[in-house]
Amino acid sequence: MVFRFSRTDIPDVILIKPEVHYDQRGFFLESYSKKYFEEAGINEEFVQDNHSFSIKNTLRGLHYQIEPFEQSKLVRCISGEIIDVAVDIRRNSGTFGKFVMVNLSSENKNMLYIPRGFAHGFLVISDYAEVVYKTDNYYSREHERGILWNDYDIGVRWPVPDPIISDKDKSWPRLRDLVGEMH
Helix, strand or coil: EEEEEEEEECCCCEEEEEEEECCCEEECCCCCCCCHHCCCCCCCCCCEEEEEEEECCCEEEEEEEEECCCCCEEEEECEEEEEEEEECCCCCCCCCCEEEEEEEEEECCCCEEEEECCEHHHHCCCCEEEEEEEEEECCCCEEEEEECCCCCCCCCCCCCCCCEHHHHHHHCCCCCCCCCCCC
């Protein structure tokens, strides 16, 4: 088995554990294989890779894009450790406003698949972290949106009370204030 795919509390968000081969030289793993992902029901055609570097206590998010530039993401932390969060913003979903929170790190090598219709964010809990993620649609500044990182209606309990956040991420609206921009 090259990957182990596990449904989360929100079944459309999938935790992916790659098979890691260690020896005296280090390790090797496959981080993506279209055939195995398709067998698990992930049928995305990824078109863009993103890479971020952040210092400890940095919080990025909660971000999403609206149609026609919505994005599915395949997220991994290749250096350091993060708390990764996906919030369901699909208005007609039974899990609307709920979230999944997982630990991704260079040590556990896990990945998180986040489908379209979710806001995404992460918090760096190591000295620094490098995060890479694939998207199935291109970035569009005009279609970029976000939800306030500490929206109490969603209730994400970030383990850092006063994270480092961009001015843009501090200014996003609460989920309840978004009208007509989501499914």
